[in-house]
Each structure stands twice: as structure tokens, then as C-alpha cells.
Amino acid sequence: MSRADVLVSADWAEENLNTPGVVLVEVDEDTSAYDGGHIAGAVKLDWKTDLQDQVRRDFVNKEQFEALLSQKGIGNDDTVVLYGGNNNWFAAYAYWYFKLYGHDKVKLLDGGRKKWELDGRELSKDTVTRDKTSYTAKDQDVSIRAFRDEVVAAIGKQNLVDVRSPDEFSGKLLAPAHLPQEQSQRGGHIPTALNVPWSKAANEDGTFKSDEALAKLYAEAGLDGEKETIAYSRIGERSSHTWFALHELLGYPKVKNYDGSWTEYGSLVGVPIEKDV
Amino acid sequence: MTSMCGAPEQTPTIPAGIDIEKETVIYGVVSQGDAPVPGAYVRLLDQGGEFTAEVVTSATGDFRFFAAPGTWTLSVLHKDGKVRQEITAEKPGLLRVPLKLT
Numbered sequence: 093m094s095r096a097d098v099l100v101s102a103d104w105a106e107e108n109l110n111t112p113g114v115v116l117v118e119v120d121e122d123t124s125a126y127d128g129g130h131i132a133g134a135v136k137l138d139w140k141t142d143l144q145d146q147v148r149r150d151f152v153n154k155e156q157f158e159a160l161l162s163q164k165g166i167g168n169d170d171t172v173v174l175y176g177g178n179n180n181w182f183a184a185y186a187y188w189y190f191k192l193y194g195h196d197k198v199k200l201l202d203g204g205r206k207k208w209e210l211d212g213r214e215l216s217k218d219t220v221t222r223d224k225t226s227y228t229a230k231d232q233d234v235s236i237r238a239f240r241d242e243v244v245a246a247i248g249k250q251n252l253v254d255v256r257s258p259d260e261f262s263g264k265l266l267a268p269a270h271l272p273q274e275q276s277q278r279g280g281h282i283p284t285a286l287n288v289p290w291s292k293a294a295n296e297d298g299t300f301k302s303d304e305a306l307a308k309l310y311a312e313a314g315l316d317g318e319k320e321t322i323a324y325s326r327i328g329e330r331s332s333h334t335w336f337a338l339h340e341l342l343g344y345p346k347v348k349n350y351d352g353s354w355t356e357y358g359s360l361v362g363v364p365i366e367k368d369v
Numbered sequence: 370m371t372s373m374c375g376a377p378e379q380t381p382t383i384p385a386g387i388d389i390e391k392e393t394v395i396y397g398v399v400s401q402g403d404a405p406v407p408g409a410y411v412r413l414l415d416q417g418g419e420f421t422a423e424v425v426t427s428a429t430g431d432f433r434f435f436a437a438p439g440t441w442t443l444s445v446l447h448k449d450g451k452v453r454q455e456i457t458a459e460k461p462g463l464l465r466v467p468l469k470l471t
């Protein structure tokens with residue numbers, strides 16, 4: 093695995109807009125972004141309504157994922173290029189999600205929507221339609237997904253990486269500052285977690301930092317490469333970004349994303365919490 | 370808060386159920402010359418310069434953050450310019466910060 097296998101540049105994407113077998117997919121928290129203009133030919137995925145079950149608090153199951161991709165016109169052999177707003181948080185989440193269901197040919201557009209817009213590249217409002225496919229997913233690869241009991245068991249033993257901002261880590265804020273702060277769960281972090289904000293892995297234009305800079309960042313933060321690593325954030329989207337940096341770019345073999353993240357952990361009864369404010 | 374040129378004061382759109390007495394809302398409009406700038410990337414950095422949040426300005430150039438009392442920096446990127454400004458929120462409530470691209 094190398095950087096070229098998992099990341100594409102905006103130039104590459106622009107040159108491959110009409111390449112058969114390449115499907116661009118925009119994934120956003122704010123889905124009106126897509127409707128206001130998207131990369132030509134890109135289809136839209138809503139991280140909440142498309143990728144999460146609307147009754148149970150979990151992801152859509154294998155059959156639902158198959159139906160979704162079939163309906164979007166994405167085939168098993170297609171190379172899926174994901175991009176989105178929020179510095180690719182939700183695109184990275186979708187990347188991890190596609191890997192979870194066994195789609196190998198998936199890449200991230202480095203810098204996402206932000207870099208594309210800052211470059212002044214073209215956006216389209218044309219409706220995109222693709223022929224339906226009959227997509228087949230694999231069973232979830234839980235070697236990259238952490239659940240709460242594993243997280244509690246990892247305290248003091250494995251690497252726990254909290255990728256939220258320092259103010260969320262300390263317990264001063266409960267959510268990123270573009271969202272309302274009123275929530276029911278407790279503030280703070282999982283004991284023994286390192287705080288390496290996701291933003292340290294990215295440049296201000298949203299692109300990932302170099303492999304050398306990333307390796308230095310996690311080494312200096314005290315991440316032990318010999319141990320397993322679990323990354324978490326508030327809802328598992330920013331930690332997907334860090335999972336991508338650790339697992340896909342740096343090639344650490346055993347890295348899981350805890351998608352339950354702080355919204356789950358900070359609401360559990362009886363688990364230890366550290367709070368600094 | 371002051372109003373410019375006799376224009377009515379703008380207040381941010383707050384989602385229902387939010388108690389603005391408790392929230393620290395940092396908001397404003399990004400502009401260039403006299404025109405509001407939609408689609409600008411506005412970052413909120415904490416006292417240590419660390420990323421806290423980022424939003425994209427609306428069609429009317431508006432941005433809004435729910436923060437906490439303290440010192441913050443706003444940093445704006447757009448294809449046509451940028452701006453960076455330090456601010457201090459003394460207490461919860463509304464804090465309006467106009468930002469002009471240069």
C-alpha cells in the first residue's frame with residue numbers, strides 16, 4: 093500500500109472525470125453542498141440517511157449497503173473516488189465504510205471539496221444519473237472497527253488516539269464549535285488516550301501532510317507502533333480521517349476506528365473518564 | 370455591538386431549542402469590498418492556534434460558531450483572498466465579528 097494507491101490529486105480527478113470505471117462520490121454532512129454544485133458526474137451519498145440505519149443505532153447492513161450502491165450505479169469493479177466538505181471528514185468515513193464492506197478499489201480525493209474550490213475548479217449543478225448495478229458486498233471486516241468493550245479493554249494497554257480538538261479532549265467543549273454544545277453526555281476523554289487532533293494530519297487546504305510529517309507527528313505524540321491502535325472522535329468521522337492516515341498512508345497494520353466514539357463512550361454507565369477542566 | 374452606516378443589526382440564525390444565554394456564539398459576515406463572500410472557509414482556532422472548527426460561509430457570507438468564553442482566532446481562506454483575526458469572548462452570548470478579505 094502506498095499513497096498513490098489510496099489518494100488521488102485534484103489534477104488526477106479532473107483528468108479522469110469521464111474515465112469508464114471511475115466513479116466520483118461526494119459525501120457530506122451538509123448534503124445541500126452537493127446540490128449547490130458538485131464535481132461533474134459525481135453521485136451523492138448522505139452519511140446519515142444512506143449509511144446509517146434509520147431505526148437501530150448502527151450502520152446499514154450488508155443487504156442495505158448492496159441495495160444502496162446498486163441504486164447509485166456503483167459496481168464491484170468500479171474505482172470509487174470519495175470527496176466531501178469538512179476537510180474530507182465524511183469522505184474518509186465513507187472510505188473506511190467502503191473498506192468495512194470489502195470494496196477494495198476506493199480512493200480519497202486529497203483535499204476534498206475545499207482544495208477543489210480553493211483551486212477555483214469547476215462545479216456542476218447537472219443531475220447525475222447512472223445505470224443501476226447489482227452490487228455484492230462482503231461481510232463487515234471488523235478488524236478495522238472497534239466496539240465499546242474493546243475500547244474499555246484497551247485502556248492502559250493499547251494505543252487510544254483521541255483525535256478531537258484539545259478543548260473537546262479536556263472536556264471544555266462537547267462538540268466541534270460549529271455545532272450546538274448542549275448534549276446529554278459527559279465531557280472528557282478515555283483514560284490513557286493520546287490527544288492528536290485530526291487537523292494535525294492535514295494542511296490548511298485540507299490535503300494530507302507528507303508521510304514523513306505524519307510519521308513524526310504520531311511518533312512524537314507517543315504512539316507505540318508495536319501495539320494495536322484504536323482511534324476515536326465524537327461520532328467517528330474525524331477518527332476515520334486519522335484511521336486513514338495511520339492505516340492507509342503510514343501502513344500501521346492494526347488500526348481500528350471506534351465509530352461509537354465519544355457520543356457512545358461519554359454516555360456509558362460505569363466507565364472511567366478523565367476530565368481536565 | 371455597533372451597526373454600520375445605519376444598517377439594521379444582523380443577528381445569527383440559531384437552531385430551535387438552543388439557549389443563547391448559555392452558548393457563546395461567534396458569528397458574522399465575510400466580505401470583500403462591500404460584497405458578502407459566499408463559500409469562504411472560516412476556521413476557528415483556539416488560544417494555542419489549534420484547529421477547533423471550520424464552516425463555509427452561506428450565500429449571504431454568514432458564518433457562525435458555538436464556542437466558549439476565551440481567546441480565539443478566526444482564519445479565512447477563499448480563492449480570492451484571506452484574512453486572520455484574533456478575538457476574545459468575555460462571557461456567553463452573541464459576539465459579532467465582521468471579516469474583510471484582503
